[in-house]
Amino acid sequence: MLWLRSWRETRTRFWLCGVALGGNCAGLVFYYNLFCRKRGLLGGARLNYYPEYIRGEIFGSSAVQSFFVLLVVLLGTGGLLHERAIRTAGFTLALPVPRWRLFVPQIGVGLLQTAVLALIPVLVIVALSPSVGLAYPLAHATSFALAWSVCGSAGFALAFLSSAIFEGEYVAPVVSVIVIAAVSYVSDIEALKGMSLDIQAIMSNSGRIAVSPWGKLSVIAAAALLMFWIATGCLYRRDF
Amino acid sequence: MLCSLYTITGTVMLFRINHSAGQPIYLQLMQQIRHAIETGVLRHGDLLPGIRTLAEELGVSHNTVAKAYSELEHAGALELRHGSGAYVTAKRPTRSRTEKMRMAQDRISSLVAALQSEGFSEEEIRRLFEAHLLHPTASKEMV
Amino acid sequence: MSDEGVIETVELTKRFGRETAVAALNLTVKAHQITGFLGRNGAGKSTTIKMLLGMTRPTTGSATVLGYRIDNERDSCSIRRHVAYVAEDKPLYGYMTVAELIRFTRSFYEDWRRDAEQRLLLQYNLPLDRKVKALSKGMRTKLALLLALARRPRLLILDEPSEGLDPVSIEELLQSMVVAASEGTTVFFSSHQIAEVERIADRVCIVDRGRVVTDVALDRLRENYRRITAGFPVAAPTGVLPVLGVEQMRVSGRQITVLASQGADQIAEHLRSLGAVSIDVEPATLREVFLETVQGAAGAVA
Numbered sequence: 200m201l202w203l204r205s206w207r208e209t210r211t212r213f214w215l216c217g218v219a220l221g222g223n224c225a226g227l228v229f230y231y232n233l234f235c236r237k238r239g240l241l242g243g244a245r246l247n248y249y250p251e252y253i254r255g256e257i258f259g260s261s262a263v264q265s266f267f268v269l270l271v272v273l274l275g276t277g278g279l280l281h282e283r284a285i286r287t288a289g290f291t292l293a294l295p296v297p298r299w300r301l302f303v304p305q306i307g308v309g310l311l312q313t314a315v316l317a318l319i320p321v322l323v324i325v326a327l328s329p330s331v332g333l334a335y336p337l338a339h340a341t342s343f344a345l346a347w348s349v350c351g352s353a354g355f356a357l358a359f360l361s362s363a364i365f366e367g368e369y370v371a372p373v374v375s376v377i378v379i380a381a382v383s384y385v386s387d388i389e390a391l392k393g394m395s396l397d398i399q400a401i402m403s404n405s406g407r408i409a410v411s412p413w414g415k416l417s418v419i420a421a422a423a424l425l426m427f428w429i430a431t432g433c434l435y436r437r438d439f
Numbered sequence: 440m441l442c443s444l445y446t447i448t449g450t451v452m453l454f455r456i457n458h459s460a461g462q463p464i465y466l467q468l469m470q471q472i473r474h475a476i477e478t479g480v481l482r483h484g485d486l487l488p489g490i491r492t493l494a495e496e497l498g499v500s501h502n503t504v505a506k507a508y509s510e511l512e513h514a515g516a517l518e519l520r521h522g523s524g525a526y527v528t529a530k531r532p533t534r535s536r537t538e539k540m541r542m543a544q545d546r547i548s549s550l551v552a553a554l555q556s557e558g559f560s561e562e563e564i565r566r567l568f569e570a571h572l573l574h575p576t577a578s579k580e581m582v
Numbered sequence: 583m584s585d586e587g588v589i590e591t592v593e594l595t596k597r598f599g600r601e602t603a604v605a606a607l608n609l610t611v612k613a614h615q616i617t618g619f620l621g622r623n624g625a626g627k628s629t630t631i632k633m634l635l636g637m638t639r640p641t642t643g644s645a646t647v648l649g650y651r652i653d654n655e656r657d658s659c660s661i662r663r664h665v666a667y668v669a670e671d672k673p674l675y676g677y678m679t680v681a682e683l684i685r686f687t688r689s690f691y692e693d694w695r696r697d698a699e700q701r702l703l704l705q706y707n708l709p710l711d712r713k714v715k716a717l718s719k720g721m722r723t724k725l726a727l728l729l730a731l732a733r734r735p736r737l738l739i740l741d742e743p744s745e746g747l748d749p750v751s752i753e754e755l756l757q758s759m760v761v762a763a764s765e766g767t768t769v770f771f772s773s774h775q776i777a778e779v780e781r782i783a784d785r786v787c788i789v790d791r792g793r794v795v796t797d798v799a800l801d802r803l804r805e806n807y808r809r810i811t812a813g814f815p816v817a818a819p820t821g822v823l824p825v826l827g828v829e830q831m832r833v834s835g836r837q838i839t840v841l842a843s844q845g846a847d848q849i850a851e852h853l854r855s856l857g858a859v860s861i862d863v864e865p866a867t868l869r870e871v872f873l874e875t876v877q878g879a880a881g882a883v884a
Contacts, residue, residue, distance in 0.1 A: 200690070208677070286673050287673045287674065295663035295690055439637045439638060459865070459867040461804055498753065566864075
């Protein structure tokens, strides 16, 4: 029942995010013909350039990446502090379940939704490419999906953590966005480029190598787990 | 003040409970039931409403009704039969007792009427009675 | 049947920063009774209830509910399983319909009773297909009550249950509480409506500034609590009265007002011996007891 509730509370957001992201990607796929015409790409050149286009416009595009991360942050808000703000915490906390069992469905549903969202660009591209007479290699697509899922989960974990710390309906997502922008800015500084802070690069480059950067992804996954652990600790100890 | 009408096997009983009087509710119930028995409103063998039913009807705690019934049983006025309910076990009121009650009621009516004609309000009369009954040794010397 | 209280707190304390919401509270609520919890706003009633239900952690002190400790995670869960609680603001999920919310809540409790659910739905006239956020305040309250009363819990805790209800619904609510108590549920409710507490409670507990100031059976209150007003020819004597039973004493000019919990006769005698020329002894209503004890605590001399 609690899982259904978490789904219920996020499903509208989820559908909207899915449609927005899917529509964005579909639009970019269909735009390819116009793009080629503008650059005078025909025949073989047109076919060969397609993966690069996709990588540039979707998987590697900071615009689409940011959009995806923002959507994930949107999914990650909510939780007990949010409930306190909208005054339903008293009901949820009176249920005869241990407090940790209230978090698990929220995290579980959120991670599943993040994974599905990460798959949407892949599915859209693979499904729609034939309609513009092109094909996109599935192997590339899935490694992108994996990288995006992991990075997305980290974004979700961040949103979940800030919802566990900051009260009020709107503070938490704003803080999450600021932190993500800060990380992105910091990772662009030359001096720190060596460290695996560049989430953007990870999200962009996977497909090119066609081999997932497992090391870096593990670090990000660990960071996500750490954030979940801190968040649940905070919520567990809090007075409502 | 709370008034409640309750029909018990054809008899109509009026309970008047004062939540602010200096008297526990169970005592008020007991007195009113006793009064009904003494004036013949309730007869030997009559079945009183169940504890839960009466409590619900009057809007008081069932503990209160239970206590009233139990005390009345100790005093011999009720018989609580397990499974059936509370039966009135009044000795058939002797004529003289009923007569006495009626006469007392008449005396009270005329006293109240007299006080009212002297200008005392109902509330004041009630207070005088209550105060006297509650605290018979307090002297009321006013300067 | 053990004599242990359904709720027992031992020096229960809650501090928020420098503010003390609940101060060394020692409260006992006995089984199969209706206990009323009276106090001004901010006296610590809601905080106490939240601690009992595991929503807030006490600063110091301990408590048990139905024998379960409130500071043990598993016990706390058991408490919530056997307790039906209606919070003051009647929190409910606005996006669910009435039917969905009932189905959701029902799935958590083994003591849910379908027949009571149906009866209350009819009695409260709740529209099954309407979203909770579209319900009027009175209907929301009734829905919250339904979710608690459609069970047979061992303990029913209600925080200001009659707020937002019309008089007819209040009658129905009080009846439901009486019925629940007669079915074996212990009822513990806090209210500002002294008249309601006076009607149905067996016992009343008055808290002020986080402490229990009065804890008495209503029968005893009616039988023994008196308000004694004594008039003196000249300025009334101040100073503590060395007589048992004086709860509060107020001196005002030539008059002393005493709230006595017992021994009204002896107190009246003593006042006469001090020179009082007029003594008035009245039964003390619950309202008077409440006002005298929570205001009296602030200062004995008016």
